[in-house]
Amino acid sequence: MGRQTPLFKLHQELGARIVDFGGWDMPVQYSSQIGEHHAVRRAAGVFDVSQMCVIDLKGARVRPFLRSLLANDVDKLTRPGKAIYSCMLDESGGVLDDLIVYYLSDSWFRVVVNAGTRDKDLAWIRRHAREFDVAVLERAELAMLAIQGPEARAKAAKLLSRVGAATALELDTFVGREIEGWFVARTGYTGEDGFEVMLPASDAERVWRELNSLGVASCGLGARDTLRLEAGMNLYGNDMDEKTHPFESGLAWTVAMEPRDRAFIGRAALEAVKAQGPSRKLVGLLLEDRGVLRSHQKVMVAEAGEGEITSGTFSPTLERSIAFARVPAATGAQVQVDIRGKLLNARVVKPPFVRFGQALVR
Amino acid sequence: MSKVPADLKYTKTHEWLRTLPDGSIEIGITDHAQQALGDLVFVEVPEAGRAIKAGEPCAVVESVKAASDVYSPVTGEVTAGNPRLAGEPEVVNTDAYGGGWLMRVRPTPGGAAAALMSPAEYEKLQQEEGH
Numbered sequence: 003m004g005r006q007t008p009l010f011k012l013h014q015e016l017g018a019r020i021v022d023f024g025g026w027d028m029p030v031q032y033s034s035q036i037g038e039h040h041a042v043r044r045a046a047g048v049f050d051v052s053q054m055c056v057i058d059l060k061g062a063r064v065r066p067f068l069r070s071l072l073a074n075d076v077d078k079l080t081r082p083g084k085a086i087y088s089c090m091l092d093e094s095g096g097v098l099d100d101l102i103v104y105y106l107s108d109s110w111f112r113v114v115v116n117a118g119t120r121d122k123d124l125a126w127i128r129r130h131a132r133e134f135d136v137a138v139l140e141r142a143e144l145a146m147l148a149i150q151g152p153e154a155r156a157k158a159a160k161l162l163s164r165v166g167a168a169t170a171l172e173l174d175t176f177v178g179r180e181i182e183g184w185f186v187a188r189t190g191y192t193g194e195d196g197f198e199v200m201l202p203a204s205d206a207e208r209v210w211r212e213l214n215s216l217g218v219a220s221c222g223l224g225a226r227d228t229l230r231l232e233a234g235m236n237l238y239g240n241d242m243d244e245k246t247h248p249f250e251s252g253l254a255w256t257v258a259m260e261p262r263d264r265a266f267i268g269r270a271a272l273e274a275v276k277a278q279g280p281s282r283k284l285v286g287l288l289l290e291d292r293g294v295l296r297s298h299q300k301v302m303v304a305e306a307g308e309g310e311i312t313s314g315t316f317s318p319t320l321e322r323s324i325a326f327a328r329v330p331a332a333t334g335a336q337v338q339v340d341i342r343g344k345l346l347n348a349r350v351v352k353p354p355f356v357r358f359g360q361a362l363v364r
Numbered sequence: 365m366s367k368v369p370a371d372l373k374y375t376k377t378h379e380w381l382r383t384l385p386d387g388s389i390e391i392g393i394t395d396h397a398q399q400a401l402g403d404l405v406f407v408e409v410p411e412a413g414r415a416i417k418a419g420e421p422c423a424v425v426e427s428v429k430a431a432s433d434v435y436s437p438v439t440g441e442v443t444a445g446n447p448r449l450a451g452e453p454e455v456v457n458t459d460a461y462g463g464g465w466l467m468r469v470r471p472t473p474g475g476a477a478a479a480l481m482s483p484a485e486y487e488k489l490q491q492e493e494g495h
Contacts, residue, residue, distance in 0.1 A: 019402075035428045036403040224402070224429060292450070294406045294426045316405035316428050323406075342424070 003027065007052035008145045008203035012210060016220055023223055024118030026053040031222040039228050039318040041219035042192050043359050046151035048213045049221050053117035056141040056200060057127065060110050067134035068103060068111055070266055071127065073248060075258035079105035083177045085189060087256055089248050090115075090123070091268025095275060096244035097251065099123050100236065102189060104178055112185075114146075116238050130267070144185075145206035149218060150196035150229075152359060155188070157216045158197050161209060170197070191226065193233025193357045228315050231324060234286065234353025240297055241284060241312040241326050249275055250328060252284035252353070280331055284312065286353040287325040287337065288363055291346040295325035300340040301348075306330040311339065319356045320363070326353070366396040366490065369461055374486035375437045375478050380461060384468065388443055392465040393425060393434060396490050398457050401427040407453040409445030409466050416442060416469065418476045423466045425456060434466060439475030444468045 004027045013020065018029030029050065031038060041047045059067070068076040074088030085104040089097050099119040104112040115123045128138050149158045159167035166182045173179065178187025178198075185200040201209065214220060227237070236242055242251035249257070249272065257272065258264070289295050295314030302308055309329030317324045325348070329337065338345040351363045368374070373381045378397035382390040398404065406426040416422045421433035422442075445467045448455060456464035471477070481489065 030429075031402060034403055036405075228428060292406065293408075294431065296431065316426070318428070 005053070007050055008206045009050045009052065009210060012207050013050065018220070018222060021223070023053065024116070026117055028053060029220075029222040031224045032220045035222065035224035035228070036318045038219055038221040038225035042151045042194055042221060042225065042229055043319055043356070044151070045217065045219070046149065046154040046157050046196075047219040047221035047225065048210060049148040049150070049223075049226055050145075050206075050210075051148050051198070052145040052203075052206070054146055055115045055117060055120040055123065056144050056146065057113050057115065057124070058110065058139040058141055059113065059127075059131070059136050060139065061131075061134065061136035062109055063134040064109055064111050064136050067131060067136045069264055070134075071130055072103065073257045073266055073268060073272075075261075075264060076103060076105065076111065078258070079103075081177070082106060083173075083179045085176045085178060085187065089242075089253055089256055090126070091248070091266075091272075092244060093267060093271065095247040095268040095271030097238070097242040097246060097248060097253075098126060098244060100238050100242070100253075100256075104187070118239060141200070143203060144200045145203045146198060146200050147206065147209065147213075148190055148192075148196065148198045148226075149213065150190045150192040150194050151218075152195060154194070154196035154218070157213065157218050158199070160216060161212055191233070191235055192229035193235070193354060194229075194359070228318055231313055231315050231326070232317050232319055232354065232356035234355060236284075236326070237313055246328070247272060247275055247280075249280040250282040250284060252326070282309070282328050283331050283333070284326055284328050285333065286351040286355060286363075287311070287314075287327050287339070287348040288320075288351050288355070289323035289325070289339070289346060289348045293323060293341050293346050295323045295339060295341075295348070301327045301329055302338045302340065302345065303329055303333045304336075306332040306334075309333070309337070317355060319359075320361055324355050366394065366399055367461070368394070368396075368483045368487050368490075370483050372461065372483065373480040374483065374489075375435070375480060376489060377435050379434060379437055381437055381480065382465075388468050388470045389438055389440075390465050390468050391434075391437065392460060393456065394486070395460045397432075398460045398464070401425060401430070401432060403428050404453040404456045407449040407456060407466070409449060410442045412442055412444050414442045416440065418478050425453075425466075435478070436469065437478040437480065438469055438471045439477065440469040440471040442467055443470050
């Protein structure tokens with residue numbers, strides 16, 4: 003048996019199929035994975051993401067600490083509540099984890115890291131925080147719900163007071179703030195609008211049931227994976243890890259190489275990669291033949307070599323199979339994928355595949 | 365609770381078998397198997413004329429989550445793959461024992477066959493597997 007979130011008993015009561023996810027017993031689906039996927043694209047769904055690790059960083063030098071720790075530059079954060087997405091790299095430029103960091107005050111930032119990398123991340127962060135005198139506080143007592151979909155914000159706001167709801171509905175994209183004891187952020191991992199809410203574990207079950215009664219569907223990790231892949235969002239451990247760097251993981255946009263005098267961990271290694279030009283890249287694939295792309299299938303690229311699918315699935319929105327693949331940098335518009343010994347045709351496309359309910363590739 | 369029709373035979377790898385009037389055998393996956401797989405999105409069935417051996421993978425069923433092989437319980441020649449499943453793989457979810465059949469096989473007389481289970485034995489297997 004793995005670790006359980008404060009909502010575990012409710013998931014069981016709701017008939018979820020439970021699977022191991024990074025050491026946690028998590029709901030993969032309640033009734034139909036495709037049904038849950040469409041609920042988020044078309045209306046609203048709620049996910050238990052309490053397995054994710056919330057860490058508060060406090061200290062007078064927390065900003066310079068994060069400017070050293072992260073590949074993206076927290077100096078882009080000028081307004082309290084604003085967040086950015088970043089990789090945390092090791093000295094060789096390998097990705098230790100991807101995370102969201104919120105700027106709450108000049109002495110308080112909050113990061114949210116993946117469940118499967120929790121221990122490694124905490125050790126790494128603590129080790130580097132010492133020289134900046136930054137306190138590292140895990141907020142394990144918080145539950146986290148992701149409420150996602152075109153109707154998600156309006157429905158979630160109904161759980162707040164009139165004033166609280168107005169405040170929540172005014173939040174800009176990638177901004178979070180404390181509202182009536184909850185930390186409400188307009189973020190997500192589905193390609194739809196919505197909130198991620200950190201709240202006391204004791205509130206979580208009541209909130210979930212109220213969301214259900216407002217027509218917000220219970221959604222599992224299965225739908226979360228198809229939604230994020232359609233949305234062109236990487237999954238740590240699949241699409242990047244310590245053996246890959248951001249430039250070959252479709253994450254160059256998250257690395258702030260400017261200003262040039264910012265010395266962050268992994269910078270020297272990335273400078274070297276940049277000077278040479280990355281040998282591989284992460285691309286989107288759309289399968290043209292019938293079948294389903296899956297991670298680790300081999301990708302054949304004419305005159306350029308071979309690559310590998312890092313994440314693949316059937317896209318419920320497009321009703322075709324889509325994937326991310328790491329391929330030689332010279333890969334053009336067309337590849338073939340080896341599925342059980344058959345070479346099937348796939349087209350190289352630029353993710354995202356779907357955003358705000360709309361198909362972006364044909 | 366999954367359905368286990370009384371007039372079929374079963375395998376421990378969750379296929380069902382129905383003997384048709386002409387002596388050929390219709391094969392599919394059980395209700396239990398389709399529930400475990402979840403929403404099916406792709407099914408690959410063998411073509412008519414293909415010779416298959418008992419215990420050999422002969423079809424593939426893929427849900428959003430994962431791909432699974434289907435093993436032939438008998439040795440023989442495929443007389444038909446279910447053509448409907450190319451466009452409507454979800455029929456395996458909604459009608460596992462009817463419209464969701466995967467293939468029909470004319471068994472080779474005296475050919476090897478997998479150990480088959482009665483409905484009662486198959487129900488017991490499901491319970492033992494804890495589902």
